[in-house]
Amino acid sequence: MQDRKHTPVKELLASTEVDLEVTVKGWVRTKRGNAFVQFIALNDGSTINNIQVVADMKIFSEEDLKQFTTGAAVGVAGTLVKSTGAGQTVEIQATQVFVYGVADPEKFPLQPKKHSLEFLREIAHLRFRTSTFSAVFRIRHALTFAIHKFFNDRGFYNIHSPIITGSDAEGAGEMFRVTLLNAKNPPLKEDGTVDYSQDFFGKETNLTVSGQLEAELGALALSKVYTFGPTFRAENSNTSRHLAEFWMIEPEVAFADINDNMTLAQDMLVSVVKYILENCEDDLKFLSGRLLDEEKSKPEAERSPLELIEKLKFVTENDFVRLTYTEAIEILRESKPNKKKQFNYLINEWGADLQSEHERFLVEKHFKKPVILYNYPAAIKAFYMKQNDDGKTVAAMDILFPGIGEIVGGSQREEVYEKLHRRITEVGIEEKSLWWYLETRQFGTVPHAGFGLGFERLMMFVTGMTNIRDVIPFPRFPKNAEF
RNA sequence: UCCUUCUUAGCUCAGCUGGUUAGAGCACAUGACUGUUAAUCAUGGGGUCGCUGGUUCAAGUCCAGCAGAGGGAGCCA
Numbered sequence: 114m115q116d117r118k119h120t121p122v123k124e125l126l127a128s129t130e131v132d133l134e135v136t137v138k139g140w141v142r143t144k145r146g147n148a149f150v151q152f153i154a155l156n157d158g159s160t161i162n163n164i165q166v167v168a169d170m171k172i173f174s175e176e177d178l179k180q181f182t183t184g185a186a187v188g189v190a191g192t193l194v195k196s197t198g199a200g201q202t203v204e205i206q207a208t209q210v211f212v213y214g215v216a217d218p219e220k221f222p223l224q225p226k227k228h229s230l231e232f233l234r235e236i237a238h239l240r241f242r243t244s245t246f247s248a249v250f251r252i253r254h255a256l257t258f259a260i261h262k263f264f265n266d267r268g269f270y271n272i273h274s275p276i277i278t279g280s281d282a283e284g285a286g287e288m289f290r291v292t293l294l295n296a297k298n299p300p301l302k303e304d305g306t307v308d309y310s311q312d313f314f315g316k317e318t319n320l321t322v323s324g325q326l327e328a329e330l331g332a333l334a335l336s337k338v339y340t341f342g343p344t345f346r347a348e349n350s351n352t353s354r355h356l357a358e359f360w361m362i363e364p365e366v367a368f369a370d371i372n373d374n375m376t377l378a379q380d381m382l383v384s385v386v387k388y389i390l391e392n393c394e395d396d397l398k399f400l401s402g403r404l405l406d407e408e409k410s411k412p413e414a415e416r417s418p419l420e421l422i423e424k425l426k427f428v429t430e431n432d433f434v435r436l437t438y439t440e441a442i443e444i445l446r447e448s449k450p451n452k453k454k455q456f457n458y459l460i461n462e463w464g465a466d467l468q469s470e471h472e473r474f475l476v477e478k479h480f481k482k483p484v485i486l487y488n489y490p491a492a493i494k495a496f497y498m499k500q501n502d503d504g505k506t507v508a509a510m511d512i513l514f515p516g517i518g519e520i521v522g523g524s525q526r527e528e529v530y531e532k533l534h535r536r537i538t539e540v541g542i543e544e545k546s547l548w549w550y551l552e553t554r555q556f557g558t559v560p561h562a563g564f565g566l567g568f569e570r571l572m573m574f575v576t577g578m579t580n581i582r583d584v585i586p587f588p589r590f591p592k593n594a595e596f
Numbered sequence: 597u598c599c600u601u602c603u604u605a606g607c608u609c610a611g612c613u614g615g616u617u618a619g620a621g622c623a624c625a626u627g628a629c630u631g632u633u634a635a636u637c638a639u640g641g642g643g644u645c646g647c648u649g650g651u652u653c654a655a656g657u658c659c660a661g662c663a664g665a666g667g668g669a670g671c672c673a
Contacts, residue, residue, distance in 0.1 A: 146630095148630080154633080198631060198633070222606065224606080228607065350672075352667095354673085359673070469668095522672080565673060567673030568673085571673095
């Protein structure tokens with residue numbers, strides 16, 4: 114049995130031929146039956162669907178199947194036949210069985226029943242074995258592939274930006290320090306502060322919070338590049354939308370402005386969602402059903418008006434709304450919740466930062482579709498963004514998705530040396546820490562633009578999972594680095 | 597970090613205004629049943645009621661602290 118070649122369950126289920134001798138290897142999901150015949154639902158992760166193994170108890174003894182319990186790893190040889198039962202088209206009439214690894218039913222935590230996502234998060238080493246998580250992680254693979262495919266098809270080059278960075282000026286959030294210095298007794302400088310010149314890199318280093326600045330350097334030679342890698346934020350964020358370690362996609366394009374940037378982001382989102390709709394139908398159907406079940410327990414007002422697949426199609430079939438920050442403020446100021454003072458933060462004047470409740474209102478109530486907001490007040494945005502001619506806004510854009518909020522944040526970058534330099538001084542960043550970034554504005558600078566897409570946020574949208582900790586295999590968040 | 601809710605069997609939960617031996621469903625074990633679809637039916641075992649302290653004749657239940665989790669907010673992707 115061990116040396117016998119086996120066929121993935123996915124292929125067996127798709128087979129149009131029957132009466133074939135086949136071998137299958139996988140994990141037992143459930144076993145049921147009686148003294149005369151036993152049915153085993155077997156899954157090998159190649160698909161969400163199980164194959165049914167039928168064991169005629171005239172051939173097998175009870176002892177043979179005793180270890181075929183939920184979670185056990187087994188091999189089965191037999192004949193692929195048309196099923197006489199209702200739940201499946203084909204099944205395997207077993208002639209030989211083998212147990213690779215037992216799973217003591219008294220101790221194996223997964224049962225053939227619904228478990229809470231919170232419980233499964235505590236056993237992340239086993240949650241791959243559930244239908245929900247196998248579906249989520251198959252989709253995670255497909256989405257990764259679709260993103261690389263989209264950029265490759267468009268002539269982008271993938272850049273590997275560094276994970277350990279010596280730059281502390283990205284300003285995207287708190288960083289994780291990378292050091293080999295003795296925490297109890299670090300070398301000190303004369304003024305009593307830690308002397309990082311004696312550390313491994315001879316300077317302070319951290320885990321990256323963004324690959325954007327490095328991507329810009331690549332774009333100013335290769336024209337179109339993107340990064341797709343892990344990023345780290347040491348923020349004490351305890352929400353269902355934040356992780357300490359997450360994956361980000363950051364394209365950067367030379368000779369491009371804010372409008373090109375918005376178009377690229379929209380095209381990318383539509384393209385990858387389409388890819389998932391076309392290639393992950395079974396998994397999407399399962400997740401959609403799961404979501405419907407979950408929503409049944411919610412009050413009607415909180416339920417989503419569209420089921421998962423409809424929601425994805427809605428994105429691929431409708432244009433995103435584009436409007437400026439200024440227009441958004443007008444809409445919000447005149448909105449019912451603002452006039453009735455239902456917002457926690459009322460919108461009174463231009464310049465206010467938009468809160469989640471405002472973004473939600475625009476996306477979920479007012480437009481009811483993805484919204485791209487652009488031309489934000491300079492005061493509430495990062496130093497590297499292109500300063501518009503009006504003297505008060507920058508060419509920044511955010512894409513807001515229903516249920517998730519900000520999924521993309523990007524901008525045209527400031528390519529004029531003097532303007533960038535002035536802004537860096539204004540916000541109080543040490544100029545010499547960004548000498549290399551500034552220097553690109555002195556040698557062959559061009560207008561360029563890019564954005565950052567939170568991969569896990571996109572995963573949440575595509576899978577309908579509502580907690581970001583459930584769309585990454587081993588989530589990292591405050592007080593948790595298990596596994 | 598702030599607000600709020602929660603923590604009872606392996607899992608999902610019930611346990612009212614404190615009152616004798618803490619319940620259910622699923623899972624598990626045993627038995628029954630000739631094709632099941634998270635099979636069904638019967639019987640059975642299984643709990644230091646998150647941790648520490650307090651109030652009380654009496655605490656799963658009330659109070660305080662701590663820890664963890666959920667939801668919301670801030671920061672953002």
